Amino acid sequence: MRIMRAEQFGLKREVEYGTPEQNEAAMRIVGDVKAEGDAALLRYTEQLDRVKLDASQLRVTREEIEAAYDQVDAAFLTAIREAAVNIRKFHEKQLRNSWMDLQPDGTMLGQIMRPLKRVGVYVPGGKAAYPSSVLMNVIPAQVAGVPEIVMVTPPATGGKEGIDPYILVAAAEAGVKELYRVGGAQAIAALAYGTDTIAPVDKICGPGNIYVALAKRAVFGAVDIDSIAGPSEIVVLADETADASYIAADLLSQAEHDEMASAVLVTPSAELAEAVAAEVKRQLAELPRQEIARSSIDNYGAVLMVDTLADGIDVVNQLAPEHLEILTADPMKLLGFIENAGAIFLGPYSSEPVGDYFAGPNHIIPTNGTARFSSPVNVDDFLKKSSLIYYSKEALMKNGESIMTLARHEGLEGHARAIQIRLEKERE
Amino acid sequence: MRIMRAEQFGLKREVEYGTPEQNEAAMRIVGDVKAEGDAALLRYTEQLDRVKLDASQLRVTREEIEAAYDQVDAAFLTAIREAAVNIRKFHEKQLRNSWMDLQPDGTMLGQIMRPLKRVGVYVPGGKAAYPSSVLMNVIPAQVAGVPEIVMVTPPATGGKEGIDPYILVAAAEAGVKELYRVGGAQAIAALAYGTDTIAPVDKICGPGNIYVALAKRAVFGAVDIDSIAGPSEIVVLADETADASYIAADLLSQAEHDEMASAVLVTPSAELAEAVAAEVKRQLAELPRQEIARSSIDNYGAVLMVDTLADGIDVVNQLAPEHLEILTADPMKLLGFIENAGAIFLGPYSSEPVGDYFAGPNHIIPTNGTARFSSPVNVDDFLKKSSLIYYSKEALMKNGESIMTLARHEGLEGHARAIQIRLEKERE
Numbered sequence: 001m002r003i004m005r006a007e008q009f010g011l012k013r014e015v016e017y018g019t020p021e022q023n024e025a026a027m028r029i030v031g032d033v034k035a036e037g038d039a040a041l042l043r044y045t046e047q048l049d050r051v052k053l054d055a056s057q058l059r060v061t062r063e064e065i066e067a068a069y070d071q072v073d074a075a076f077l078t079a080i081r082e083a084a085v086n087i088r089k090f091h092e093k094q095l096r097n098s099w100m101d102l103q104p105d106g107t108m109l110g111q112i113m114r115p116l117k118r119v120g121v122y123v124p125g126g127k128a129a130y131p132s133s134v135l136m137n138v139i140p141a142q143v144a145g146v147p148e149i150v151m152v153t154p155p156a157t158g159g160k161e162g163i164d165p166y167i168l169v170a171a172a173e174a175g176v177k178e179l180y181r182v183g184g185a186q187a188i189a190a191l192a193y194g195t196d197t198i199a200p201v202d203k204i205c206g207p208g209n210i211y212v213a214l215a216k217r218a219v220f221g222a223v224d225i226d227s228i229a230g231p232s233e234i235v236v237l238a239d240e241t242a243d244a245s246y247i248a249a250d251l252l253s254q255a256e257h258d259e260m261a262s263a264v265l266v267t268p269s270a271e272l273a274e275a276v277a278a279e280v281k282r283q284l285a286e287l288p289r290q291e292i293a294r295s296s297i298d299n300y301g302a303v304l305m306v307d308t309l310a311d312g313i314d315v316v317n318q319l320a321p322e323h324l325e326i327l328t329a330d331p332m333k334l335l336g337f338i339e340n341a342g343a344i345f346l347g348p349y350s351s352e353p354v355g356d357y358f359a360g361p362n363h364i365i366p367t368n369g370t371a372r373f374s375s376p377v378n379v380d381d382f383l384k385k386s387s388l389i390y391y392s393k394e395a396l397m398k399n400g401e402s403i404m405t406l407a408r409h410e411g412l413e414g415h416a417r418a419i420q421i422r423l424e425k426e427r428e
Numbered sequence: 429m430r431i432m433r434a435e436q437f438g439l440k441r442e443v444e445y446g447t448p449e450q451n452e453a454a455m456r457i458v459g460d461v462k463a464e465g466d467a468a469l470l471r472y473t474e475q476l477d478r479v480k481l482d483a484s485q486l487r488v489t490r491e492e493i494e495a496a497y498d499q500v501d502a503a504f505l506t507a508i509r510e511a512a513v514n515i516r517k518f519h520e521k522q523l524r525n526s527w528m529d530l531q532p533d534g535t536m537l538g539q540i541m542r543p544l545k546r547v548g549v550y551v552p553g554g555k556a557a558y559p560s561s562v563l564m565n566v567i568p569a570q571v572a573g574v575p576e577i578v579m580v581t582p583p584a585t586g587g588k589e590g591i592d593p594y595i596l597v598a599a600a601e602a603g604v605k606e607l608y609r610v611g612g613a614q615a616i617a618a619l620a621y622g623t624d625t626i627a628p629v630d631k632i633c634g635p636g637n638i639y640v641a642l643a644k645r646a647v648f649g650a651v652d653i654d655s656i657a658g659p660s661e662i663v664v665l666a667d668e669t670a671d672a673s674y675i676a677a678d679l680l681s682q683a684e685h686d687e688m689a690s691a692v693l694v695t696p697s698a699e700l701a702e703a704v705a706a707e708v709k710r711q712l713a714e715l716p717r718q719e720i721a722r723s724s725i726d727n728y729g730a731v732l733m734v735d736t737l738a739d740g741i742d743v744v745n746q747l748a749p750e751h752l753e754i755l756t757a758d759p760m761k762l763l764g765f766i767e768n769a770g771a772i773f774l775g776p777y778s779s780e781p782v783g784d785y786f787a788g789p790n791h792i793i794p795t796n797g798t799a800r801f802s803s804p805v806n807v808d809d810f811l812k813k814s815s816l817i818y819y820s821k822e823a824l825m826k827n828g829e830s831i832m833t834l835a836r837h838e839g840l841e842g843h844a845r846a847i848q849i850r851l852e853k854e855r856e
Binding site for chain 2: 075076078079080082083089090093094096099101107109111112114116117129130131132166202203221223224243245246249250252253255256257283287288289293331332335338339340341342343344345346347348349350351352353354355356357358359360361362365368370371372373374375376378380384385386387388389390391392393395396399401402403405406407409410411412413414415416417418419421422425
């Protein structure tokens, strides 16, 4: 693992937007499903997923979900139930009430919070199935009060028959009651525009391959979408009091995700820098996914030397990492200075996987520097606000002239007259 | 104004995404400003705005702002100050605290709310200058605590010399201290990537022409952007107790905005329908912007007949209007059933211009049916959240096995080992 001065490091990863050919393919699929509905959905499922279905087979049955429970082991079931409780509890604290502001003249202003009505969650098939991501997408929507949460996932996962049973169990534990075996751009189009079998949704979330990402971008506006996640990142800010073996393990847990993942240590301690680099080398040799992790560490990993922890904080704020761990003598002392980080893990026992799986906060977090302006998935993502204005007669009589003045300065006489006609009538 | 059954009405307006030529032009400008900074910014300002500046002239001076105060009348100044007070007061109620959840085992989880650091507000030049939009964009950012709010606007407005003084005064009243005379796609690029004169921002908001919209889309990801607003809409839900002249005036105040604007009355009362249609005709004949308003009413306006108010609510929820007025005998009774509407105005004195200019809620509201899933501009748009995880040793020892179980089920052994190395060391 290279050790360098922080000034010399520039983390820059190009986000993939797809080739023109991929974009064209995604657009064609979206257009066909929008126009033809189930017929196109089934045709693309046969063509791309190599599974021939009729419309009545799209929905996953209650029996299949029950059968999935027989295929998962008890330890998994216990663990995912514990995780679901924690995730639900954390997200419930994000809930907000509608409110009203009652004014002495009888005017009432307010903000009404309402859940979206129907949300679609995409769960990728592919090499690895992530039950934890099912919880992290579904539970915030559920806590927000979304009455209809529908999940779609490709009909067969990684050469296996049918849908991964761990995914089905995670969905059932999260409370999903409506699941369809359909994936890719065709699933996104079905969620956005609806078919005879699948009713359209208000928002689509969840990760997918490049065709899924392109299809989501294409349907945005007709429905809301979540943000497109980039490769995962961790920055560890540590001083000489930290345990090098913990830091190395945490860096590698990030690096094993993906060759584009980034794992960075920022420290003023040359001793810790050397120790972590040595530990990374040692632990890497024993890691099952060592090829992926090594590529990530070599290309996007680094130990960055700074003069002081305060300089280290500046580096962190510039990187705006998805995950930040602080392993210093007194991490709380630094917290107030962290401006940009999606999730902040304090102290030696707050290893990133604690948050990835279990503690409660969401693991879907802004990447690639976007923590500067965006947030982990949360209950607000599934709520919409409406402004409420009840203006009293007294308030209108008092403020009508000011409103007309402003309207006329903008050349909008019709706006002024909507006030004037009331003032005149009420003064009669 | 046509009167028809609600079932026969389909409000469908295509959102303009620009021609390939416009997109190419916007991309070229963005690319040039990103690469060349001030030089390209000044070149495009000369070429497109026909104003030759050097870099030292880009920033609007304090003297110019003071001079603007001499050019606006006292009634305007009073009115905009009253409006600013109301807008600030309403948005302050949207503020939220960071919070922590302290658990009995010493674990602390939380959500930290922080303002964005630097926000850019685009204010269009063009035919009409809208000081009210300056307040509606700037004040929520300011209430959120954004320390740097920078405004850009074209160097000359609608054939006039310099920047509209009402815009300058509105900006100063809202608290903007950093203004640049630059517009178009070049201004968006400068805000996104920075130049020697203009430091880059974290988020860009405010409306603009098609080149501005395309440039905003192009820089999204490097910075956050607000949503692209479509043409404005009003739906009035009314019964036989409503005053037809009020409704007609409110419909026309929307229609005068833009030929693409939409003004719709939904009612079970045939008598009211006829009376409003007649009032629209009468009032339209006297309206200064009658050509625009007539085109809007003819193409996108309608009186929609329903059997009952309950049916009317269904129509409203399907249209998901930007603005909804309810003028019925008991509007509060209906409020709980309104699922989709950006801003809801209740009763005869809550004319839409009350909210457009003065009452306090934001006038930048989702259009074109997107109130199904999005919200008026609010303080949250200028805050970002960070999750906080401080896991205690006790919590890790207790839950470590469950976390490892979940990690191993996802094939992420490195994640499990980050926990395991701690459990083993602490058990020693």
